[in-house]
Amino acid sequence: MSFHVPPLPCAAPLRLATGQSLLIDPHPGASATSLEVLEGVARVFCPCEETGGMTLAFLQAGDQLRCDRLCSDGVCVEALTPLSFRRSEHASDEAGFDAVNEWTLQLLRIRHLGSAEQRLHALLSLLVRRLGRRCGAWCDLPFRLTHERIGELIGTTRVTTTRLLSRIRQQELLDVPSGQSGLRLAPALVESAPLAA
CATH class of the missing domain: 1.10.10.10 (Winged helix-like DNA-binding domain superfamily/Winged helix DNA-binding domain)
Structure with a gap:
């Protein structure tokens, strides 16, 4: 499993090949951003040693991973199929469906x-x-x-x-x-x- 943390531009999509993983590291400016899946299926998991890569969710096109809802160690996104996603801005008071919370439940x-x-x-x-x-x-x-x-x-x-x-x-x-x-x-x-x- 390979991890890399590239800078995530707002507009340009980021692509991962099947089997690649990306560490989403929480940072102070993450509160207004999310990752929107454009294409493919991803597994979201916890990178902590204590949890051994525990799966939190699966995401597909249209789902978002809100960066303000990550644990302090961040999360990893693994491409189960060829994956394309981009960073997008969201309102801090945005409510509604949260794919990660729903999957975890x-x-x-x-x-x-x-x-x-x-x-x-x-x-x-x-x-x-x-x-x-x-x-x-x-x-x-x-x-x-x-x-x-x-x-x-x-x-x-x-x-x-x-x-x-x-x-x-x-x-x-x-x-x-x-x-x-x-x-x-x-x-x-x-x-x-x-x-x-």
Whole structure:
């Protein structure tokens, strides 16, 4: 994972290739700025050693990451697909939908489900509902997460995650097309998930 902290110009978009990460360092002038995703899907995570890269949110085109709401260590933005974003100004009293807070709440709700199987089911459904699309007989998710990352999100080990994903694949509810960067999930899996929105 590579981190770099370039200066963020207001108008020019910044691009990250899939797999690249950018450390967003909070600074005194950050209160009036946000990062607006123009294209792609990003994972927002905490860079602190204590949290081990804990995922806070996923962002897509149109979402904003408000720089005045970062922890003192900042946050990292990882490109899950080719990513383009720009710094923009916002009013300090701006209210309304906050994508990072909403994602953090949803991920916290998933972590409180009773079993790892329920948590995985709810996570896959949430990702598809928020970041995927229906395409024929399947729902497509445009990126993949490692089994280790999924384990972090659902509060289990990589080994348990692999076992649970294998079971879903055997039920033909999940397809991982070779040579492609995304996943395909059966609509029945998405629609029957705990905490379905």
